[in-house]
Amino acid sequence: MEKELYFASDEQAKKYERIRKVRLFFVYFFLTICALFTLIPFYWMLATSFKTAEEVQRIPATFIPLQPTFQNYINVFSGENAILLRYIGNTVLVGILTTIFEVIITILASFAFSRLEFKGRDVIFALLLTTMMVPGEMMIMTNFTTIARLGWLDTYQALVIPFVASVFYIFFLRQNFKQIPDELYYAAKVDGNSDFKYLWKVMLPIARPSIITITILAMIGSWNAYLWPRSVCVEADMKLVTDGLMYLFQNEVGGTSDHQIMAATTVVSLPLLIAFACFKKHIMRGVARSGIKG
Amino acid sequence: MEHEEAKKTTFWANIGNFFKKIGSKISEKAAKKAGSSNKTQMLEWKKDGWKATVCLAPALIILAVFTFYPILNTFLVSFFPDYNYVTDEFGSFGFDSYALVLQDATFWRAMGNTALMVIVSVPLSILIALIITVLLNSIKKLQGFFQIIFFLPYVTNGIAFGLVFATIFSPMDYGLVNTLLNAVGISSVGWTGTTNIPYWAGLFVITVYAIWNGLAFKILVFLSGIQGIDKQYYQAAQVDATPRWRVFTKITVPLLSPMILYITITSMMGAFKSYSSVVSLFGESMGNGQNETFITAVGYIYKYFNRVVHDNISWVLSRASAAAVILFLFILAITGIQMWANKKKVHY
Structure with a gap:
């Protein structure tokens, strides 16, 4: 839109151009600073993960590892923390299973709500929508007792089944289906x-x-789930990553094994970041759409 | 976490419309029935009814067991203080659980902490997100690059990066922030850890983490909102040589107001439910050991819930349920107020 402007004289145009350049400089400057603040935690995580046990406790802290070492990563994969790999495996398995069932169930339900005509359709749908106002904290306690009574504690189905039907995704997809013209x-x-x-x-x-959006959001959801897995899977073998991280390190936070913890958090964070690098456009569009659409 | 909330609130606006639609549809159908009974229509209905049952059964069964039943049951349990989940014995009806929660100083401290987190972090992060968005929108080169960087915190694991922040804000002299402070001659602060955390310091770390974590989603939503604003408004402002600040307050903010309201609701709910961030920063005790300095509303519920899960103490389940119901009412009230404000203030 800037190009559409007309100026009384060349001088005025030059002055305008100068002001514009100065302003642009400050804009980039400010954005760069904000970007740096965003990136510091990532950098600090990586830098710390390559430090040795001595260096991590050095005062003052070093910003670049003096003697970078892979030892911390080797420890994550082979030492006493190697169980983290199992947690990652658990999480991937649970994430994939949840996503597959969720997508199938969501497609069928939103098809029924958007295309089929049957008695009580709108009433059932309204009932589903009203449950979205209720915070998850209201459900987690009873769900835990249900799972306990079913004898599903420390099983994969406890991590998958309660999440395979989501009112939000049904609504989301139904809105989408509704936009398809009846003529088709x-x-x-x-x-x-x-x-x-x-x-x-x-x-x-x-x-x-x-559907891609739903898949991505469901995967991110399983990757970040904390309290539910922690409650229904107490056994050391059955944990998911988030809970596993806390389980392994919660007593050492801010202590002397920061280098180990950061290597582990790097390993846990990488899969999502790699997925993001591969599906940047899909993920960002998906998140924006699910936020605004409706 | 915040995004979870975001997903939920979008539909609030729609729910109202939806109920209106149902009203008119029901009357339409009644009129149809009263007029002529259409035989083919009836047949079609029956056929679809069968298909609908097949399509909906999986979703409805799961939702009935894991959504509808728990909501009702939690309400019920909160009124039966001696409820035993192992035997499913309800015991006698009473308001004791609510009395215990409401008379508990820890509960009110949790509410106070939560309120403070909401009041401090929500406006601050929205303002920062707005500024970044407007600047981001004003540039062409590197816009996509910056957008990706600002989005990165969204694809991180909440607990994992809580641990990262705990390392950055380590209470020891070798923490990043303490190193920087020492460099300018300020002595170290016990930011995180499990003991001796000053209240302001802990709250500061929580706020910084909440802002860092929440900006991504806000910027994304604002940016897609701002890009939807008609360019003519800005061109008109430019013709009139309107100062940038006035353009921001008189055009951008009013036209973004639906997004701003939406983000306000979602981030308030997100802040209201902070739990995992506090746990990852201060450990399961939520600060200073038994003092639970930074306990949050949800943390309070989970404190009792965890005692049920991990210590097998059944009778506190009723108290946890009562606290959950109170939290639900709070959230309902806040959303109600905001919906009302929405009707009054938001410019469409």
Whole structure:
């Protein structure tokens, strides 16, 4: 829009240009500082993870490791903290299972709510929406007792089953399905296609971005879950990463094994960051869409 | 965490509309029925009813067991102080659990801490996010690059980076922040850890972490909002040589107000529910050992819940439920007020 401006004289235009450049400099300067603040924790995590036990306790702290070492990572993968790998495996497994079931269940339910006509459809849907106002803290206690009574404590199904149906995702996908014009449906019907074929051949391809979004959000969700896994899986073998991290290190926070802890947090953080690097556009668009759409 | 909340609140606005729609649909259908009973319509309905059952069954069964039933049950349990979850015996009805919670000094300290976190971190982070967004929107080169950097905290594990912040704000002299402080002649502060944390210091670390963690989502939402604003407003302002500050307060902020309100609600809810950040910074005791200096509202609920889970003490479940119901009412009240403000103030 800046180019659309007209100036009375060249001098005025030059002056404007000068002010613009100075302003631009400060804008970049400020943004760079903010970006640095954003990156410091990442840098400090990496830097500390390459330090030796002596260097980590050096006063004053060193900003660049003097003698970078991989020993901390070797310890994460082979030492007493090697169980972290199992936690990562658990998390990946639970994340994938949850996501697969969640996507299938969500697609079916939102198809029913958006396309099918049946008695009580809107009432059921309204009932589902009202539960979204209730914070998860209201449910976690009873869910724990339910899982305990089912005898599912320390099992994978305790980590997966309660999360495979989400009102939010059903709503999200239903909104998406609703935008598909009715004419497509009638055309498919006239051609003698069944509802399920229509779902498979028409609705799913159109709603693909939303389904990718759901997949990504569900994966991030499992990766970050803390209290639920911690409550239903107490056994050392069954933990997920977040709880596992706390379990291994909670008594050492800010203590003398910072280099070990940072190597472990790096290992735990990398999968999400790598996934982000691969699916940048999808993830950012997905998060923005799920936030604003509705 | 905050995003969880974000997902929930978007639909609040829609729920109202939805109920209105249902109202009109029901009356429409009644009119249809009263007019002519359409036979093909009826048949179609039956067929779809069968399909709908198949499609909805998995979702509804899971939701019934893990969403509807727990909500009702938690309400119930909160009124039965002697509830035993192992045997499922309810015991006698009473308000004792609520009395215990409301008379507990720790509960009010938790509420106070939570309120302070909300009041300090929410406006601050929204302001910072707005400024960054406006600046980000004004540049062309490197915009995408900065956007990715600012988004990075979103794809981190909350507990893992809580541990990172605990290392940066280590109470020892070799912590990053203490090293910097010592360099300018200020003595070390016990920022984190499990003992001797000054109240202001702990709160400062929590706030810094909350802002760092929450900016990503806010900037993303604001940026997609700002890019949706019609360029003509800015061009008109430019023709009138409006100062930047006035452009910001008179055009950008009012036109972004739906997003700002939405972010305010979601980040308030997020701050209201802070728990894992506090745990990762100060350990499971939430600060200074038995003092639980930085306990939060959700932390209070989980403190009792954890005693049920890890120490097998069944009778505190009722108290945890009562605290959860109180938290729910608080959240409901806050959202109600904001929805009301939404109607009054927000410019569309």
